[in-house]
Amino acid sequence: MLELEKVWKSYRVGSLGSKKLTAVRDVSFSIAPGEVLSVVGESGSGKTTVGKMVLQLISVSKGAIRLDGEDITKTGKRGLKEYYRNVQGVFQDPFSSYNPIFRADRVLEMVKESYFPRVKRSEWDSKVEDSLQSVGLEAGAVLGKYPHQLSGGQLQRMLIARALLLDIKVLVADEIISMLDASTRIDVLNLLGSLKERGLAVLFVTHDLSLANYISERVIIMRHGAIVETGATGKVFGDPRHPYSRNLLASVPQLHTKWSENPIPVVELEPDGDRSRPPAPLTKVDERHWVASVG
Amino acid sequence: MTTDVMLTADTVGQRRENLYFALRNPKVLIGLTIVVGLALLGVIGPFFLSATPNEYIGPKSEAPSADHWLGTTYFGQDVFTQFVHGLRSSYLVGSLGGLIAFVIGMSVGFTAGYRGGLVDEFLNMLTNVVLVLPALAVLIVISSYLEVRGVISQAVIIGLFSWPWVARAVRAQTFTLRNRDYVDLAKLTGKRPGQIIMREIMPNMASYLLMSVILLFGGAILFAAMLDFIGMGPSNSVSLGSMMQQAMAWSSLHLGLWWWFVPPGAAITLIVGGLYITNVGLDEVFNPKLREK
Numbered sequence: 001m002l003e004l005e006k007v008w009k010s011y012r013v014g015s016l017g018s019k020k021l022t023a024v025r026d027v028s029f030s031i032a033p034g035e036v037l038s039v040v041g042e043s044g045s046g047k048t049t050v051g052k053m054v055l056q057l058i059s060v061s062k063g064a065i066r067l068d069g070e071d072i073t074k075t076g077k078r079g080l081k082e083y084y085r086n087v088q089g090v091f092q093d094p095f096s097s098y099n100p101i102f103r104a105d106r107v108l109e110m111v112k113e114s115y116f117p118r119v120k121r122s123e124w125d126s127k128v129e130d131s132l133q134s135v136g137l138e139a140g141a142v143l144g145k146y147p148h149q150l151s152g153g154q155l156q157r158m159l160i161a162r163a164l165l166l167d168i169k170v171l172v173a174d175e176i177i178s179m180l181d182a183s184t185r186i187d188v189l190n191l192l193g194s195l196k197e198r199g200l201a202v203l204f205v206t207h208d209l210s211l212a213n214y215i216s217e218r219v220i221i222m223r224h225g226a227i228v229e230t231g232a233t234g235k236v237f238g239d240p241r242h243p244y245s246r247n248l249l250a251s252v253p254q255l256h257t258k259w260s261e262n263p264i265p266v267v268e269l270e271p272d273g274d275r276s277r278p279p280a281p282l283t284k285v286d287e288r289h290w291v292a293s294v295g
Numbered sequence: 296m297t298t299d300v301m302l303t304a305d306t307v308g309q310r311r312e313n314l315y316f317a318l319r320n321p322k323v324l325i326g327l328t329i330v331v332g333l334a335l336l337g338v339i340g341p342f343f344l345s346a347t348p349n350e351y352i353g354p355k356s357e358a359p360s361a362d363h364w365l366g367t368t369y370f371g372q373d374v375f376t377q378f379v380h381g382l383r384s385s386y387l388v389g390s391l392g393g394l395i396a397f398v399i400g401m402s403v404g405f406t407a408g409y410r411g412g413l414v415d416e417f418l419n420m421l422t423n424v425v426l427v428l429p430a431l432a433v434l435i436v437i438s439s440y441l442e443v444r445g446v447i448s449q450a451v452i453i454g455l456f457s458w459p460w461v462a463r464a465v466r467a468q469t470f471t472l473r474n475r476d477y478v479d480l481a482k483l484t485g486k487r488p489g490q491i492i493m494r495e496i497m498p499n500m501a502s503y504l505l506m507s508v509i510l511l512f513g514g515a516i517l518f519a520a521m522l523d524f525i526g527m528g529p530s531n532s533v534s535l536g537s538m539m540q541q542a543m544a545w546s547s548l549h550l551g552l553w554w555w556f557v558p559p560g561a562a563i564t565l566i567v568g569g570l571y572i573t574n575v576g577l578d579e580v581f582n583p584k585l586r587e588k
Contacts, residue, residue, distance in 0.1 A: 089480075159480075
């Protein structure tokens with residue numbers, strides 16, 4: 001349904017754009033309805049850039065992003081507005097996602113203003129109530145409040161409710177639970193699971209491998225702007241082939257083990273090279289499992 | 296009980312809270328009283344007085360009396376009538392010049408900060424060029440070329456040269472605010488850049504914008520007085536600065552005609568001082584850390 005084909009992103013930096021910085025190199029993948037795809041990687045691996053390109057908050061330098069076969073990197077402003085009916089995002093910091101000087105439910109009101117200007121007030125109110133209910137919020141508890149009066153979990157769920165007002169097909173969730181505490185974390189995560197069951201595709205950007213393992217069917221591991229390993233979650237996490245993936249999995253702290261008992265073996269990795277070159281090609285190593293060649 | 300009270304106070308909102316503190320801040324009250332009081336005198340006064348402030352109506356060089364509240368000039372013009380008309384033109388220069396500078400500064404700042412890239416490089420260069428122009432020298436040159444120097448043209452010239460610092464500050468603020476997630480969220484709702492600037496970014500710097508309007512207003516009045524005083528003032532009407540210039544030119548200081556130059560000088564000082572006091576007070580209102588207990 002949503003498909004990225006050989007997407008590159010490079011920035012011009014320095015005075016008058018004299019230098020070039022490549023953030024994403026040759027990334028291709030697709031998401032089907034009812035699927036959660038996790039994008040995992042360290043800071044600076046380009047995973048957030050991929051999420052923002054899908055949302056068209058960052059333009060694509062090369063390549064195409066297609067929704068139901070239509071390349072959205074080439075549609076104009078009006079096409080983009082229609083695209084946002086189908087694809088929405090939720091970001092990392094719930095407190096930065098709300099304009100602090102307005103009431104939190106303004107994000108819902110803005111959706112009405114842009115997309116449903118002719119819907120009657122009573123009709124809209126019940127729609128909002130339904131949508132809030134589906135993310136486990138009670139309308140009376142959250143409407144009319146300022147962002148600082150609500151918890152991070154409530155705010156993130158309200159943003160998901162906002163996305164659901166639009167009957168979306170794809171949700172880009174960029175580190176949406178990194179800033180929540182452990183107990184509310186699992187609620188939001190389970191909410192994503194139930195959305196998946198309703199046929200929504202979720203692009204789940206995270207640095208946390210256990211979250212990726214918990215929620216997603218497929219996973220992409222990124223490093224230095226390129227995909228190093230991808231495939232079914234069980235395959236990639238059960239049998240990591242790329243040295244970087246192995247390092248990443250080995251570095252997840254385990255409950256019941258102390259750092260002193262079991263020093264983590266870390267493999268020396270190749271340093272960041274010339275990013276303008278195409279990355280190492282992916283080769284199929286197993287059913288639903290691809291790895292970039294090393295060296 | 297206490298939490299309940301706090302919660303209701305919270306929902307009343309930041310705006311009303313600011314207004315509440317503003318109306319109880321002595322600096323804001325004193326400053327505004329001075330500025331508004333003199334403004335009222337300048338606006339209403341001329342309706343009760345002669346429309347021609349330069350008319351020779353009475354005895355020459357007379358000290359203040361019941362007939363002539365602020366005395367008369369060396370030529371027998373009524374100083375109070377001139378003073379009231381001068382106030383009016385000073386406020387006109389202040390508001391018009393300040394407004395022009397504010398609008399230019401805001402447009403340049405928001406455009407440069409929001410668009411970034413080459414647009415920003417160009418606008419920033421323009422801002423810096425205007426910033427380093429010796430404004431007074433340029434104003435003198437331009438003013439001396441104009442055939443008839445009016446209050447309006449003076450205000451326009453001042454406005455065209457005093458916007459750069461507003462543009463720079465607005466640009467810097469916009470740079471940080473445009474990367475907030477709520478700006479991205481507004482984009483995801485299909486909002487256009489103009490709407491995002493007006494409705495997401497601008498409200499977050501409303502206090503700063505209000506304070507820069509005040510400073511621009513005071514700055515324009517001061518600049519106009521400076522131009523007037525060196526003889527580059529309006530040639531077809533009276534202003535506070537040109538009153539002082541006339542008083543100087545006819546050596547009122549040596550002749551002891553203090554009533555000729557003290558009122559305009561005091562008024563300029565009071566207006567600009569009042570505006571600065573208001574500004575300091577507003578700073579305390581918007582920044583709770585500065586509020587006194």
